[in-house]
Amino acid sequence: MSIKLDVELAGLRLRNPTILASGILGISKKILERVAKSGAGAVTTKSITVKPRGGHNNPIFIQSTKETFLNAVGYSNPGLKAAKKEFEDLSDFPIPVIGSLVGEDAEEFAYLAENIKEIGFKAIEIVLSCPHTPGYGLLGGHGTPEATKEITSAVRKKTKLPLFVKLSPNVMNLGEVAKAAEKAGADAITAVNTLGPGMVIDVETAKPILGFKVGGLSGPALKPIAMRCVYDIYKAVKIPIIGVGGIITGKDAVEMMMAGASAVGIGTGVYYRGMNIFKEVCDEIEEFLESHGYSNVKKIIGLAHRD
Amino acid sequence: MSIKLDVELAGLRLRNPTILASGILGISKKILERVAKSGAGAVTTKSITVKPRGGHNNPIFIQSTKETFLNAVGYSNPGLKAAKKEFEDLSDFPIPVIGSLVGEDAEEFAYLAENIKEIGFKAIEIVLSCPHTPGYGLLGGHGTPEATKEITSAVRKKTKLPLFVKLSPNVMNLGEVAKAAEKAGADAITAVNTLGPGMVIDVETAKPILGFKVGGLSGPALKPIAMRCVYDIYKAVKIPIIGVGGIITGKDAVEMMMAGASAVGIGTGVYYRGMNIFKEVCDEIEEFLESHGYSNVKKIIGLAHRD
Amino acid sequence: MEIPEVLEIKSVIKENYKTKTFFFNKKIEAEPGQFLMVWIPGIDEKPFAVSFENPLGITVGRVGSFTTQLLKMKKGDKLGIRGPYGNGFKLKGKEICLVAGGRGIIPLAFLAEKFKKVDITAIVGANTKDDLFFVKRLKKYCFRIIVVTDDGSSGIKGFPTDSLKDLLEKEKFDCVYTCGPEIMMKKVFDICENYNTECQASLERYMKCGFGLCGQCCIDDIRICKDGPVFNSKQLSKLTEFGVFERDKSGKKVYF
Amino acid sequence: MEIPEVLEIKSVIKENYKTKTFFFNKKIEAEPGQFLMVWIPGIDEKPFAVSFENPLGITVGRVGSFTTQLLKMKKGDKLGIRGPYGNGFKLKGKEICLVAGGRGIIPLAFLAEKFKKVDITAIVGANTKDDLFFVKRLKKYCFRIIVVTDDGSSGIKGFPTDSLKDLLEKEKFDCVYTCGPEIMMKKVFDICENYNTECQASLERYMKCGFGLCGQCCIDDIRICKDGPVFNSKQLSKLTEFGVFERDKSGKKVYF
Numbered sequence A, B: 001m002s003i004k005l006d007v008e009l010a011g012l013r014l015r016n017p018t019i020l021a022s023g024i025l026g027i028s029k030k031i032l033e034r035v036a037k038s039g040a041g042a043v044t045t046k047s048i049t050v051k052p053r054g055g056h057n058n059p060i061f062i063q064s065t066k067e068t069f070l071n072a073v074g075y076s077n078p079g080l081k082a083a084k085k086e087f088e089d090l091s092d093f094p095i096p097v098i099g100s101l102v103g104e105d106a107e108e109f110a111y112l113a114e115n116i117k118e119i120g121f122k123a124i125e126i127v128l129s130c131p132h133t134p135g136y137g138l139l140g141g142h143g144t145p146e147a148t149k150e151i152t153s154a155v156r157k158k159t160k161l162p163l164f165v166k167l168s169p170n171v172m173n174l175g176e177v178a179k180a181a182e183k184a185g186a187d188a189i190t191a192v193n194t195l196g197p198g199m200v201i202d203v204e205t206a207k208p209i210l211g212f213k214v215g216g217l218s219g220p221a222l223k224p225i226a227m228r229c230v231y232d233i234y235k236a237v238k239i240p241i242i243g244v245g246g247i248i249t250g251k252d253a254v255e256m257m258m259a260g261a262s263a264v265g266i267g268t269g270v271y272y273r274g275m276n277i278f279k280e281v282c283d284e285i286e287e288f289l290e291s292h293g294y295s296n297v298k299k300i301i302g303l304a305h306r307d
Numbered sequence C, D: 001m002e003i004p005e006v007l008e009i010k011s012v013i014k015e016n017y018k019t020k021t022f023f024f025n026k027k028i029e030a031e032p033g034q035f036l037m038v039w040i041p042g043i044d045e046k047p048f049a050v051s052f053e054n055p056l057g058i059t060v061g062r063v064g065s066f067t068t069q070l071l072k073m074k075k076g077d078k079l080g081i082r083g084p085y086g087n088g089f090k091l092k093g094k095e096i097c098l099v100a101g102g103r104g105i106i107p108l109a110f111l112a113e114k115f116k117k118v119d120i121t122a123i124v125g126a127n128t129k130d131d132l133f134f135v136k137r138l139k140k141y142c143f144r145i146i147v148v149t150d151d152g153s154s155g156i157k158g159f160p161t162d163s164l165k166d167l168l169e170k171e172k173f174d175c176v177y178t179c180g181p182e183i184m185m186k187k188v189f190d191i192c193e194n195y196n197t198e199c200q201a202s203l204e205r206y207m208k209c210g211f212g213l214c215g216q217c218c219i220d221d222i223r224i225c226k227d228g229p230v231f232n233s234k235q236l237s238k239l240t241e242f243g244v245f246e247r248d249k250s251g252k253k254v255y256f
């Protein structure tokens, strides 16, 4: 049996459902190319802001327990102008590159969307969900249905690209937030960003370890929470979902797709399995499909919602 | 050097800062006595509702990843009348027993507080934070500062016992919620209840495994989130905090106390280390204090807030 | 990992009009008396003793709604299995006696298979002839089997406890193993105490987590799921709730 | 676990007017070239090469605000250490040459200690006499040391790259190991290519996570922290950004 792994995502065709999540590695075109060679179906850039940002002091990323990491990168990135240069020519890029954008308000988001037009991004992801950067995401009040609607609408007006809205697992009424995004013109939901934030205190010095003291939680332990979020969102909206959070194995990906995801984002998994995780997860998905008599990965999407 | 482990908690004297968290084991006086023998400083009953509740269907408690469990017990308990019988005589109980109460609204909470007066509970804990029981906690809208104030005030009027309010880690503005509880007369904050909820889907059958489909997340991976919650609450209020969530080792307990907790609750840790966890954690705290030159466990409370 | 592993039912054997054994394509290692949590996906999950270990098999008797649904399962259907949980019966000496009441025979038949090298006498009690099962299975491993029915429709008319008393009048056993209705087990234990004979009983309580956390299955300060389900004479003698009451799904006491 | 372990400083040795070595009460095993992330609690965290392994020691030169604060640390103060991270220099052959520029001598002195069984020639470059350190340490393990300063205040006046060229005109080495300013390393590599000599260089980029996830330290499609920091000739020859630009804390390109 030949197993089909390609999926469709808001008009994009992905050779397989694995996507490099935003913030991991995505600093340059060249490193994203390496991730593409490692088997990803699509890649996401680090989030781009209008102005360059150095981000928080180090440590910006630590392991809080065996299965959790905390990060408070603080959206370090060289800014819109540098991003346009970095990604100016994506014509030879083998898979879709998703441009992650983050602003402080609807206006800034819209400005970014309008100004990245020259870049060959195949989709835009707007991030309304960071739990650890003042002025942005949850700390900017972006987690509510109202703010989501406002920002998504503003961006929608400025771009024809497929528009993904990235949500936070902290919000309880996630279905409503997703609905607000859908109504405002989003083409897909990315769920979820990091959780929390959390904190680790060094007991020798009684000091929080992260430079920003608190950071968003990612890694294997995030999976059960992300799973519920995707499950809830699938019930609430018709647009496709990219399930992100603790995906490490093909089995995790299968579970996430059964919850309702059309594709899965992988971030912290790169720590546990290296860059080859994309290829390995695909192989494992394929094995699962084969041994369970599915000919096509699309057949498992949302399966957990059947009675 | 002789190390002092006893702490004071809203007028209660605990021989050590470890407390059995609500919902674990606490079904009967006898099993709580065994936990006391295992070294706990105090124990909490399973949450008591007015009417008996069978709770959700099984599985009600599963391991979602190595470091996380999900539970959706659904507040199974034989109800107020049976609880009064079960705990009618606590005069010979070696350590304080905390009665956990849960109702659907302020009136029901107040009714419970008034009616458990005959029982020898040394404190009352009201739970405003369950993420997986319709009508209660977060699903009953109890997570807001307003609801917290209303319920806490109503209970305060009915009891002179030390009153603990148990909060959810899902809420972002936890400082405000804690403040609302403090203003309404709470004597301590218990932070946190389980997180999420989360979900695990069995990929063989594409079915959520928990009887209630979703459940609150506990275990080691909850610790970084609980840590941040306690840290935030310590900044916001003057009343003491019981830090709960992922405490497995003495080092975890020390970290939690440095974040601001006066005592620590232990739940899922019993899975990882058995009932002896209370004694073992105390031994480890003592070792830490001794090797770091602290003569008294109280000296580390809130240490992470010093500059 | 405390999570059900979903297995396909490989074959189903009818033991009597209300009892079936389900076999799975899996081997496990278990002590007799240990149990599994069996999940009907999307429905509920309940405890069942290990009945066979290679291939893994459970034997289910119809009681209420869950067991009724379970008994409808066919070859190819999928069930989730967690465990084995709890401790098991421990072999003591060379001459032992089993006292089974109703579906209490399930872990005891498995015990006989595991302890087959010693001399086993089995007293098998049931309400009536049609309720009997596993007698043939036991015959392979026991040198003597005494069948007892309430109505005398098979074997001796009466109660297994009477047969035990008769035996103990004449013989000595190194250990008596019992499983069945709690009232029966309590009597077995009392008789054993009278005759100064070691006893091991496998107790039942309403179970939820199965791994010692939820507290649902407590008897006195003991968790049946984790500290039991098998207890020896010394332990049984300390249990004030043994034979007195159990707790229902809510934790409410239900007196026997 | 990717989290700093907090260690007490056991002793501090002044190497020169702006360089100190800090020793900790701990042994580690590391390859020369591997590095640690060093956390000043509550302040910041930056990469430093392993300088000694038993007891663990790091050697710090003053550059900007972090190193200035680090250099103020005293015996008994506490620092957090993560690592060792990255790969290390690999021993190749029996006659090797080290080319150190400035504080590039730190991992190379550790290398000399680890590879002391082979014939080592060391070219040590510095701006001026006062900037030199570890020359004595190197003497223990090298049969020949060539000191080069920009101003001629010690040893030969000139650049280490000139000395390397002179040597390679007359002699063959199995491998040249270099660490120092990237422009110097690029020249060392080019010279080695010219003389058909294998080269290994330890590169530096702005680092944050240290374990290959954040992408901050990339050069081309390589993560210095995880795939490096040491690269051999074959790898170096593929790097289009080597000697051209690095990235600052935000990721912005800064050309050399």
Ligand SMILES: Cc1cc2nc3c(=O)[nH]c(=O)nc-3n(C[C@H](O)[C@H](O)[C@H](O)COP(=O)(O)OP(=O)(O)OC[C@H]3O[C@@H](n4cnc5c(N)ncnc54)[C@H](O)[C@@H]3O)c2cc1C
Pocket (backbone or CB within 6 Å): C035, C045, C046, C047, C048, C049, C050, C059, C060, C061, C062, C063, C064, C065, C066, C067, C068, C103, C106, C107, C203, C204, C205, C206, C207, C208, C229
């Ligand atoms: C350790 C142990 C091993 C067991 N082994 C077997 C076995 O091998 N074969 C077998 O047929 N049965 C076994 N049982 C009993 C079996 O679990 C019950 O018969 C079954 O749960 C009844 O469910 P129901 O919905 O059909 O009946 P219900 O109508 O729900 O209940 C009937 C009675 O079954 C008991 N029961 C119900 N739910 C539970 C529960 N979650 N845990 C414990 N008891 C419960 C109660 O006494 C209840 O009054 C075992 C029980 C325990 C505790």
Ligand SMILES: Cc1cc2nc3c(=O)[nH]c(=O)nc-3n(C[C@H](O)[C@H](O)[C@H](O)COP(=O)(O)OP(=O)(O)OC[C@H]3O[C@@H](n4cnc5c(N)ncnc54)[C@H](O)[C@@H]3O)c2cc1C
Pocket (backbone or CB within 6 Å): D035, D045, D046, D047, D048, D049, D050, D059, D060, D061, D062, D063, D064, D065, D066, D067, D068, D103, D106, D107, D203, D204, D205, D206, D207, D208, D229
């Ligand atoms: C693998 C590696 C090993 C190193 N080993 C040593 C060593 O053994 N001894 C030593 O003294 N120094 C070492 N360094 C350099 C050291 O990390 C920098 O000197 C230090 O970070 C400067 O910080 P600052 O705040 O004092 O200076 P700043 O004023 O912040 O920066 C001065 C320059 O230092 C570099 N730098 C600053 N921050 C970083 C960072 N996070 N990662 C990498 N480079 C940075 C940049 O080039 C910057 O322009 C090493 C660097 C790397 C990458």
Ligand SMILES: Cc1cc2nc3c(=O)[nH]c(=O)nc-3n(C[C@H](O)[C@H](O)[C@H](O)COP(=O)(O)O)c2cc1C
Pocket (backbone or CB within 6 Å): A021, A022, A023, A024, A046, A047, A061, A069, A071, A073, A075, A100, A127, A166, A192, A193, A194, A217, A218, A219, A220, A222, A244, A245, A246, A247, A265, A266, A267, A268, A269, D213, D214
């Ligand atoms: C180091 C790090 C940096 C991140 N930066 C961003 C970012 O810039 N923008 C964003 O949308 N998400 C960011 N995230 C969140 C991830 O994209 C992802 O949603 C989250 O980590 C959960 O997935 P995981 O468990 O697979 O890591 C970051 C995560 C990590 C670990």
Ligand SMILES: Cc1cc2nc3c(=O)[nH]c(=O)nc-3n(C[C@H](O)[C@H](O)[C@H](O)COP(=O)(O)O)c2cc1C
Pocket (backbone or CB within 6 Å): B021, B022, B023, B024, B046, B047, B061, B069, B071, B073, B075, B100, B127, B166, B192, B193, B194, B217, B218, B219, B220, B222, B244, B245, B246, B247, B265, B266, B267, B268, B269, C213, C214
């Ligand atoms: C099986 C289980 C049942 C619980 N039941 C209750 C409950 O009835 N009332 C309550 O306030 N908290 C309940 N909790 C939450 C715990 O008291 C505790 O807040 C949480 O599990 C986090 O701590 P831990 O990581 O140490 O388990 C329950 C937790 C578990 C695991």
Ligand code: FES
Pocket (backbone or CB within 6 Å): C206, C207, C208, C209, C210, C211, C212, C213, C214, C215, C216, C217, C218, C223, C224, C225, C226
């Ligand atoms: S069934 Fe949960 S403790 Fe025994």
Ligand code: FES
Pocket (backbone or CB within 6 Å): D206, D207, D208, D209, D210, D211, D212, D213, D214, D215, D216, D217, D218, D223, D224, D225, D226
């Ligand atoms: S420092 Fe983060 S990838 Fe290298």
